[in-house]
Amino acid sequence: MAIKNAFYAQSGGVTAVINASACGVIQTARKHPEQIGKVYAGRNGIIGALREELIDTSLESDAAIEALLHTPGGAFGSCRYKLKNLTENRREYERLIEVFQAHDIGYFFYNGGGDSQDTAFKVSQLAEKMGYPITCIGVPKTVDNDLPFTDCCPGFGSVAKYIATSTLEASLDIRSMSESSTKVFILEVMGRHAGWIAASGGLAGAGEGEPPHIILFPEVPFDREAFLKRVDFCVENYGYCVVVASEGAQYEDGRFVAEAGSKDAFGHTQLGGVAPALANMVKQALGHKYHWAVADYLQRAARHIASATDVEQAYKVGQAAVEMALAGKQALMPTIVREQASPYRWHIGEAPLSEVANQEKKMPIHYITDDGFGITDDCRAYLQPLIEGESFPPFEKGLPKVAKLQNQLVEKKLKAEFDI
């Protein structure tokens, strides 16, 4: 079998551990020089392939690649760019083939969520439909934990650990303040369509009255009256109320709570923030003093408090992707298969890209308590192992050390530029 180069790219919202997957791909490829030549990383995902902007990872030292294990963000740049269908934009696919051909690329590894697995699937069709032989394997990644077939998604466990830890810590803070000051604390977390991240806040406490007292899921229609009643009950009975709210919390009619009508001085709709929207609701209806936080990028970039389980799984799906490709497999995505929850045991499985693409896994209804404001024991059992283990990065001068890559581009071989 001829030696071929590999293309690897990162796609969609990045995570604290997507670079651990990159590390898994590159280190494993380096162990197989008899089959894989160089690993070229797309500069800003698939855009790098279309523009022929290929980063030569062979120029990076072993130490720099190893440092990817503890570096958040996407080391080669990511993108939000979805390939159209072959019939809609044939030119894009032709361009990919030109670039792959020019750089002798025979392996394609695409690291991302649902949309990205769709892209990987489309590229895998190049082999079949346009006669260009390329081995395509998707590498799962998403903080939203919404990919099908896999028990969990690399990236999620670390966000879950961050949110559970932050909820625990902030709850101790507000509990101290509640007698004479703040009584309600609202933490807004990611998850536009699925409540997995919000659910993870629930791990901070379990007993009667322990925070968080309210979790708002996108899966449960937001009921203003029930929410306010529950807030008031908690303040009355526990002295304070901690709310973890998914950014995707929405009313029965599909309007996001975050969009519910606030306008700025110019009459423009104020963009965003389910936390401030809820805080204003509490203030107006109940008058309680509140604080709110919006974790936003902090939650998915927080490599300093990553889950060791998550880091390991992120690495392993990268490694498995290369091993699958070397074994001649095609159009697959490695998955995490749970063997048992406690003690946690798992192994790598596989799922066909054709079925992964564009499916969303929401929270099962039996993971949410009957009142819609909490997580069940089943949900806890599912989430618990995913946040376990610490994987602190090395520190230097008080700050996490991160990989410093050269990210040097390969010389272009094609004359034409490509506008995307």
Place this chain on the structure above:
Amino acid sequence: MAIKNAFYAQSGGVTAVINASACGVIQTARKHPEQIGKVYAGRNGIIGALREELIDTSLESDAAIEALLHTPGGAFGSCRYKLKNLTENRREYERLIEVFQAHDIGYFFYNGGGDSQDTAFKVSQLAEKMGYPITCIGVPKTVDNDLPFTDCCPGFGSVAKYIATSTLEASLDIRSMSESSTKVFILEVMGRHAGWIAASGGLAGAGEGEPPHIILFPEVPFDREAFLKRVDFCVENYGYCVVVASEGAQYEDGRFVAEAGSKDAFGHTQLGGVAPALANMVKQALGHKYHWAVADYLQRAARHIASATDVEQAYKVGQAAVEMALAGKQALMPTIVREQASPYRWHIGEAPLSEVANQEKKMPIHYITDDGFGITDDCRAYLQPLIEGESFPPFEKGLPKVAKLQNQLVEKKLKAEFDI
């Protein structure tokens, strides 16, 4: 000298390390049974003294007290309550004396910021003006770093480390996304009057073009045009722009940026959020895609990423307070005295409460760059040692372990209740 009991209380906004000061006070007191009987902690600060709600810390095990070292929040409850002057509310002071007398309290340790040192000073006057002998020592604490006389305030170093780390991590995230998605990221941090916390975000990067690209300080009047121009310059030249904004950022005329005119659907002024206010400004003027985060309580509760320097200083000011009291000193606050920045050396000094109370230490103007958007090398040299060293808490089931106290109240001896 007769054995007397001690009263210790926490006051104002709590921090990741105020319990380390509590640990310093209690452990040091336990070493001196010949002078100090029991340490009673005020339930919710000075309110606990007024209500005769005294927590008997002697019932807590050595292990539980030791665990305070890694537990954020205020373990005994804090308060926002400021004693009036003796002439304005003599009854309050009489009540304090009644409670202290009833419980044989001869030492008063009050752990807080400027307002709290004011309270400690007023209580110290009881001895002089009302003939009740009590030794009063303040214990400094504030994330705002705005106490005078002390080189830094316990609580600040850990927030600074959290903000610098979060800025670094989130910057790697947005840098990955900026080619085809988010171009501006705004992190809102605490500091209503002083920009110390915002400044600490500056430690995340130092070279030309390194994030954060813009820091907004309360000390520098907000100039909308200059801000937007700088954002645009960064997006144009570096591909993205990271902003760390103090919640206290304000216009020349004193209006907070956060309050600048946004109203909800009912016409109520929308409360809070300099980050969303800036994000909307950027969107409307420049059209860039943005993300924003508000760290709020997460920053001051983040014991998991506390600075080891800060934890040590917090402990030592608690220890020093007790040692000063035992040495017969009165109406003082232990301070941190910097000997040199690199390698960092410091020792404990002291300042009179009469002069500490109600003074605010703002950022010196030479700590801010001429354009008003960054920190100078002097500022870096000041901040750097304060975030150094890691002091990770122990973890259990993926979450930080925290102290579990019994917080049992001493039986009341006074008949009268006291309404506050």
